[in-house]
Amino acid sequence: MFKLIIGNKNYSSWSLRPWLVLRMLDEPFTEHQIPLYQADSKERIRAVSPTGRVPLLIDGQLAIWDSLAIFEYLAECFPGARLWPLDREARALARAVSAEMHSGFLALRENCPMDITHEGKTLPNLPAVQADIERIVAIWENLRQRFQDDGPFLFGHFTLADAMYAPVVTRFKTYGVELPPASQAYSDHILSLPAMREWCAAARAEIAAGMLAPY
Secondary structure (H helix, E strand, O other), rough: OEEEEEEEOOOOHHHHHHHHHHHHOOOOEEEEEEOOOOOOOHHHHOOOOOOOOEEEEEOOOEEEEOHHHHHHHHOOOOOOOHOOOOHHHHHHHHHHHHHHHHHHOOHOOOOOOOOOOOOOOOOOOHHHHHHHHHHHHHHHHHHHHHHHOOOOEEEEEHHHHHHHHHHHHHHHHHHHOOOOOHHHHHHHHHHHHHHHHHHHHHHHHHHOOOOOOOO
16 A cells, blocks of 8 residues: 655645545555644654655655656556546646646745635735746646546546646635636636545644644
């Protein structure tokens, strides 16, 4: 059985990504959560993760770090799930937009951190943040127009690209980002997934558990 080491469900966007994939696969796994922004957080994470970061996927004696590496491993473990689209062109696009999320949108990530429990936060009035939002919306709009007949996800069915952008959906809700109709429908669909509802409910429960700390 897989073991997934994650951080706070309220804060850790990178933890959400592989967790969501495993839930969408309906694959049993155990999760080990290490709260972030605590005095001993770094020490506890370094004790289990070679990079000192989460998430970390453990499969037997194999430990895999970095979300994209975890994604590729899961795609190979479950080829029937079509975590990457089967069509070559669609698969190339899915990898491209996933890699762009993995390495880009730094202004949005730095100025609008994931914070599920605090909706209504003020969107920073920064050109770089707005540029990131416009680029993400352009990706969503283009893909939904192209694959809308195949289903409600970016490429019709659920893929790793949806997992990569799922934390952005929560950011847009937290900071009240106004979206065009197709992007709003996509965002609403992602948030309606039972797995996403489970994650968000657990994030809210972290308040009572005393697991949240200010940045």
